Amino acid sequence: MPAPPTDARTLRAEVVRVEPCGDDGVILVVRPEHDLAAIRASRFFMLKRDDRVSPLIPRPFSIYRQRDGLLEFLIKVMGRGTRALAESRPGQALILTGPLGNGWPTIDGGGAPWVFLAGGVGCAPFPMAIEQALAGMDGKAPARPEDITFLFGAATKGLLYDLDAYTEQGIRVLAATDDGSQGFHGNVLQLLDGLWERGELPRDVRLLACGPDPMLEAVERLAHANDLACWLSLETLMGCGVGICNGCPVDTRPDGPLGEWPNAKCCVEGPVFSTEAIALG
Ligand SMILES: Cc1cc2nc3c(=O)[nH]c(=O)nc-3n(C[C@H](O)[C@H](O)[C@H](O)COP(=O)(O)OP(=O)(O)OC[C@H]3O[C@@H](n4cnc5c(N)ncnc54)[C@H](O)[C@@H]3O)c2cc1C
Numbered sequence: 001m002p003a004p005p006t007d008a009r010t011l012r013a014e015v016v017r018v019e020p021c022g023d024d025g026v027i028l029v030v031r032p033e034h035d036l037a038a039i040r041a042s043r044f045f046m047l048k049r050d051d052r053v054s055p056l057i058p059r060p061f062s063i064y065r066q067r068d069g070l071l072e073f074l075i076k077v078m079g080r081g082t083r084a085l086a087e088s089r090p091g092q093a094l095i096l097t098g099p100l101g102n103g104w105p106t107i108d109g110g111g112a113p114w115v116f117l118a119g120g121v122g123c124a125p126f127p128m129a130i131e132q133a134l135a136g137m138d139g140k141a142p143a144r145p146e147d148i149t150f151l152f153g154a155a156t157k158g159l160l161y162d163l164d165a166y167t168e169q170g171i172r173v174l175a176a177t178d179d180g181s182q183g184f185h186g187n188v189l190q191l192l193d194g195l196w197e198r199g200e201l202p203r204d205v206r207l208l209a210c211g212p213d214p215m216l217e218a219v220e221r222l223a224h225a226n227d228l229a230c231w232l233s234l235e236t237l238m239g240c241g242v243g244i245c246n247g248c249p250v251d252t253r254p255d256g257p258l259g260e261w262p263n264a265k266c267c268v269e270g271p272v273f274s275t276e277a278i279a280l281g
């Protein structure tokens with residue numbers, strides 16, 4: 001049975017600062033009670049305040065940045081749990097469990113170029129992915145900035161959270177908004193299609209995507225239709241985050257590497273899955 005990662009711990013942390021980000025988000029910067037080893041991008045933590053304001057059940061958040069002994073989380077306010085975290089003040093005590101999950105696959109510098117697709121707060125697992133890819137992962141050749149195209153889509157420009165964090169890294173960054181308020185008028189898949197049509201990107205790319213379910217279902221269809229290597233980071237609702245509650249099932253493909261079981265647990269077998277392994281749509 002899949003188990004939580006051996007490096008995961010429950011620990012206390014203190015809020016250092018809370019920075020507004022976009023129309024409805026914050027970057028929550030916290031100092032854990034002890035230093036953590038370098039965390040792979042797209043792993044996550046279960047997070048709650050250590051008081052009666054947060055709901056009893058902690059909520060999952062991708063690691064957004066890790067530097068100088070601090071952990072950062074990009075949090076979009078959705079309901080009670082995210083609001084409690086966003087309204088924290090410096091000094092607020094938090095309870096964290098993590099790092100959980102598997103993280104992105106090795107992003108190397110050989111082979112087909114990479115296209116990273118983010119929808120709204122689905123951008124959260126990408127700043128560290130870019131940093132780690134450019135630095136080199138798992139002993140593989142580092143990606144070069146020209147190997148990575150980051151396509152960031154959102155409903156409107158105020159939901160293109162922290163856009164400078166990507167442009168600063170020297171990779172190609174293109175934004176898309178549903179209402180045309182910034183960048184391409186449309187969604188990230190239409191944007192990608194335009195790049196292909198104009199010959200600005202080879203057809204053979206490797207895809208990483210994180211965003212709302214309809215976007216990920218469309219990315220999954222695109223990957224299968226074009227036989228592309230593709231990994232999705234899922235934001236499935238979670239209860240425990242550690243494999244106990246069965247609250248995060250993801251359908252598996254019968255012909256895929258996880259097909260022995262009809263579903264996988266997103267928290268301990270994901271949140272990143274190859275599109276060869278799961279069936280969203
Ligand atoms: C592995 C993982 C990583 C995540 N990383 C981030 C992150 O970096 N930043 C971030 O802001 N969020 C992230 N999320 C989503 C985040 O966990 C939820 O938004 C949060 O749990 C909502 O809690 P709440 O108490 O504020 O809202 P609730 O009161 O629990 O829900 C409010 C409303 O939002 C809906 N909702 C709740 N969670 C989701 C979801 N995951 N997808 C779609 N609708 C949802 C509910 O159905 C309800 O309608 C991640 C989720 C997972 C599983």
Ligand code: FES
Nearest residue numbers: 239240241246267
């Ligand atoms: S969230 Fe409990 S098993 Fe995955």
